[in-house]
Amino acid sequence: MAAFGSFALLVALALAAWNLFAGAVALRLMAVGGPARVSPERLAETGRRAGIAGFVAVTAAAFALVWSVFHNDFSLEYIVEHSNRALPAAYKFAALWSGQEGSLLLWTWLLAMYGFILRLTNKGDVKLHAYAGTILAAVQIFFLVLVNFVAPPFSGVRGGIIPDDGNGLNPLLQYPEMVIHPPMLYLGYVGFTIPFAFALGALMMRYPGEKWIKITRRWTMFSWLFLTIGVFLGMHWAYAVLGWGGYWGWDPVENASLMPWLTGTAFLHSVMMQEKRGMMKQWNVWLIFSTFLLSILGTLLTRGGLVSSVHAFAQSSIGDWFVGFLVIVLAVCIFTYVLQRDHLKSEHQLESLVSRESSFLFNNLVLLAACFTILWGTLYPVLSEYMDGTKKTVSGAYYSHVMVPIGIFLLLLTGVGPLLAWRASSFKSLRKNFIAPLIAFWIVVVASLFSPIHPWFDEGVFYAFVTWALAAAVGTAVLSEFVRGALVLHRQTGRNIADATLLLVRRNTRRYGGYVVHLGIVLIFIGFAGYAFNRNAEKELAPGDTMSVGSYTLKNLGNTQESNLNYDTEFAQLQVSEKGKDEFTLAPERRLYHASGQPQTMVATHSTILWDLYVVYEGVNPDTGMPIIKAFLNPLVNWIWAGFVIMVFGTLLALLPNTGLQARPAPAAGGDR
Amino acid sequence: MNSSQLRRFALAMVVAVAVIVGLGATDTAGRFNDLGHKMMCTCGCAQVLLECNHVGCTTSTQMRAELQNQLATGNNDSLILQSFVQRYGATVLAAPGTSGFDLIAWIMPFAVSLLALIGTVYLVRNWARQTRLAPTGGARLETLNAQDEMRERIRRETGADEGE
Numbered sequence: 001m002a003a004f005g006s007f008a009l010l011v012a013l014a015l016a017a018w019n020l021f022a023g024a025v026a027l028r029l030m031a032v033g034g035p036a037r038v039s040p041e042r043l044a045e046t047g048r049r050a051g052i053a054g055f056v057a058v059t060a061a062a063f064a065l066v067w068s069v070f071h072n073d074f075s076l077e078y079i080v081e082h083s084n085r086a087l088p089a090a091y092k093f094a095a096l097w098s099g100q101e102g103s104l105l106l107w108t109w110l111l112a113m114y115g116f117i118l119r120l121t122n123k124g125d126v127k128l129h130a131y132a133g134t135i136l137a138a139v140q141i142f143f144l145v146l147v148n149f150v151a152p153p154f155s156g157v158r159g160g161i162i163p164d165d166g167n168g169l170n171p172l173l174q175y176p177e178m179v180i181h182p183p184m185l186y187l188g189y190v191g192f193t194i195p196f197a198f199a200l201g202a203l204m205m206r207y208p209g210e211k212w213i214k215i216t217r218r219w220t221m222f223s224w225l226f227l228t229i230g231v232f233l234g235m236h237w238a239y240a241v242l243g244w245g246g247y248w249g250w251d252p253v254e255n256a257s258l259m260p261w262l263t264g265t266a267f268l269h270s271v272m273m274q275e276k277r278g279m280m281k282q283w284n285v286w287l288i289f290s291t292f293l294l295s296i297l298g299t300l301l302t303r304g305g306l307v308s309s310v311h312a313f314a315q316s317s318i319g320d321w322f323v324g325f326l327v328i329v330l331a332v333c334i335f336t337y338v339l340q341r342d343h344l345k346s347e348h349q350l351e352s353l354v355s356r357e358s359s360f361l362f363n364n365l366v367l368l369a370a371c372f373t374i375l376w377g378t379l380y381p382v383l384s385e386y387m388d389g390t391k392k393t394v395s396g397a398y399y400s401h402v403m404v405p406i407g408i409f410l411l412l413l414t415g416v417g418p419l420l421a422w423r424a425s426s427f428k429s430l431r432k433n434f435i436a437p438l439i440a441f442w443i444v445v446v447a448s449l450f451s452p453i454h455p456w457f458d459e460g461v462f463y464a465f466v467t468w469a470l471a472a473a474v475g476t477a478v479l480s481e482f483v484r485g486a487l488v489l490h491r492q493t494g495r496n497i498a499d500a501t502l503l504l505v506r507r508n509t510r511r512y513g514g515y516v517v518h519l520g521i522v523l524i525f526i527g528f529a530g531y532a533f534n535r536n537a538e539k540e541l542a543p544g545d546t547m548s549v550g551s552y553t554l555k556n557l558g559n560t561q562e563s564n565l566n567y568d569t570e571f572a573q574l575q576v577s578e579k580g581k582d583e584f585t586l587a588p589e590r591r592l593y594h595a596s597g598q599p600q601t602m603v604a605t606h607s608t609i610l611w612d613l614y615v616v617y618e619g620v621n622p623d624t625g626m627p628i629i630k631a632f633l634n635p636l637v638n639w640i641w642a643g644f645v646i647m648v649f650g651t652l653l654a655l656l657p658n659t660g661l662q663a664r665p666a667p668a669a670g671g672d673r
Numbered sequence: 674m675n676s677s678q679l680r681r682f683a684l685a686m687v688v689a690v691a692v693i694v695g696l697g698a699t700d701t702a703g704r705f706n707d708l709g710h711k712m713m714c715t716c717g718c719a720q721v722l723l724e725c726n727h728v729g730c731t732t733s734t735q736m737r738a739e740l741q742n743q744l745a746t747g748n749n750d751s752l753i754l755q756s757f758v759q760r761y762g763a764t765v766l767a768a769p770g771t772s773g774f775d776l777i778a779w780i781m782p783f784a785v786s787l788l789a790l791i792g793t794v795y796l797v798r799n800w801a802r803q804t805r806l807a808p809t810g811g812a813r814l815e816t817l818n819a820q821d822e823m824r825e826r827i828r829r830e831t832g833a834d835e836g837e
Contacts, residue, residue, distance in 0.1 A: 398768035
């Protein structure tokens with residue numbers, strides 16, 4: 001099967017090469033025109049079909065690797081390193097992306113799958129699709145070269161001696177979310193290749209208007225959605241597995257996923273200005289170029305060993321390949337842009353500082369400032385080493401100072417933007433739209449003055465109260481958009497308010513789906529602010545002993561050890577009471593995996609709408625023989641997960657087509673929009 | 674309240690805040706927590722010292738004990754951090770310092786954001802002025818109308834939604 005997989009990858013490379021060659025020649029022939037020995041259309045078609053066949057070949061290779069994992073083929077180095085006989089089936093599947101070679105194969109397969117869909121759905125504009133398909137083939141060639149020659153997943157075991165069993169999967173990855181998180185993240189990263197290919201293709205062929213943006217809108221939104229899901233699943237996994245009490249550690253690998261998400265978010269907002277008013281064409285092209293480049297940079301950070309990370313892949317020379325690829329892609333983007341920039345002139349210009357367009361511009365500014373800050377912090381250790389010979393550490397302590405003000409400004413714009421009208425907002429509409437959010441803001445500010453925890457003695461607490469006040473304002477602003485629109489429809493159609501709201505959303509799913517996403521963001525920020533009030537306690541807890549954190553008291557009922565084929569586990573049975581009542585038990589555990597010999601924490605959590613009681617079994621103190629229990633009280637964490645679910649729902653809503661447009665109401669929400 | 678009373682009230686507030694902040698700073702448990710979050714565990718786990726949760730991590734246990742000892746000697750926070758840097762190297766600090774080249778690490782994000790903000794405001798105001806001054810009739814208007822029509826046609830052809 002290994003030989004079959006290797007051969008399939010070679011075939012895929014040959015097919016991608018033909019796709020690129022045939023596509024490039026055909027497009028050149030189409031551009032110069034005149035008679036040719038070969039019909040450019042037919043040549044382009046052979047390229048397209050090669051791309052489709054390439055997907056089949058990469059699928060065969062991915063299948064071969066999965067088959068080898070499930071059949072414990074320890075003649076392959078990759079299987080030895082990332083699987084073992086006792087590994088549960090779901091995690092055997094996850095072994096496909098748990099190592100460098102397998103994850104590159106997954107990336108290649110996803111790229112081929114996206115290409116397959118692109119090449120099958122070229123009904124809109126054949127020439128633009130041919131450009132996009134050819135650019136995509138060039139990207140595919142890079143990854144196929146990697147999996148064929150640089151990091152081949154089907155390499156034989158070192159030394160030629162086939163072991164009886166493998167080293168097993170990294171224990172950190174043996175968690176249900178880890179079966180979903182990497183593919184989701186990769187679907188996002190890889191997905192941005194499609195709008196990138198369309199943008200570059202449209203620029204190369206001087207494609208008129210904004211059609212390429214409209215064609216790629218769903219591609220972009222799907223990619224952004226997958227990246228969002230991937231990022232949040234990663235956060236939840238870090239929270240549930242790593243056992244340090246937090247969900248975001250500002251690790252370079254986490255940062256790598258956030259950067260393209262930020263530029264992708266900026267792009268999703270900015271394209272609306274191009275669609276509506278033919279503005280920001282150069283900006284949009286560079287936003288999608290940057291998003292793709294940051295996806296590749298993220299991969300370089302993860303795999304190249306450029307920066308230290310707790311969950312990067314093993315260091316290897318593969319980083320040089322990614323640097324080379326980045327340089328080539330950047331050069332092509334700059335060259336094409338310089339050559340064709342006159343094609344990207346704006347048709348309109350901003351007319352007022354107080355308008356929807358300028359709010360999008362500021363939103364883009366803040367998102368890019370956030371992206372730059374993260375990039376700066378991620379690369380600063382490398383820069384500091386270059387400058388003074390010492391690799392400085394840039395951890396959460398740095399980001400919490402520099403990112404919080406940026407995040408708060410972003411939250412503010414989330415609420416302000418939708419309240420402004422296109423072109424210019426009148427003072428009357430500003431007053432009408434802003435009065436309710438301002439009242440909500442001041443209610444929270446006044447309430448904070450009377451709260452038992454004063455906001456002015458601690459930076460974190462101060463920011464938390466500012467965030468909550470702004471969240472109240474933004475939430476009110478977004479909800480008022482629904483209420484205003486629904487009231488107009490209620491008056492026009494006589495439907496009740498619930499029906500009118502539903503009709504409102506159905507008539508413009510994109511706008512109201514976007515507002516739902518903004519509501520999700522509000523909830524997430526409320527949850528983030530709760531971090532300022534985290535508390536924790538640590539104690540050696542002998543059976544019968546108790547400890548307290550917040551209003552909870554934890555009593556150790558005893559420690560237990562169990563074993564199965566995959567791991568040994570020891571856990572504490574903790575009886576928890578809140579203010580002397582509501583008793584329940586928690587069983588935090590620590591596993592020791594047989595194959596790898598590595599320990600793994602399994603956190604026990606009791607979640608409520610207000611806080612999480614998060615308990616970690618830290619192991620046994622070798623001196624006293626007593627188990628060490630660390631308990632955290634993390635406020636408002638569930639708001640983050642709820643906000644994420646609402647974001648996903650809002651994005652899916654925005655992807656639905658509009659319906660119910662028979663009796664269109666006069667525009668009401670947003671004043672003089 | 675006359676200006677003299679107002680000044681006295683302001684002074685009293687400043688003193689009160691300084692006393693409260695000062696009281697907070699001498700709280701040993703608070704300082705331990707604060708300093709423990711300004712340093713990294715050097716065992717290679719890339720975690721903040723007080724958040725290192727490796728079973729049997731002797732490095733963090735030793736560093737925590739060292740921090741407790743330093744606090745007991747009465748050294749101020751700056752001296753304690755310096756002694757850790759001397760012992761473990763600059764990588765022990767969880768964030769870059771605020772002097773020399775490290776200052777750039779802190780300034781750069783805000784400087785870039787501020788410059789971008791000023792640039793954007795300038796750009797928007799400039800565009801707005803140009804739009805007000807631009808002739809609205811004749812050929813330019815025809816071109817814009819044609820472009821808007823094309824945009825509408827694209828919307829119809831691609832079935833794109835209206836958006837925000």
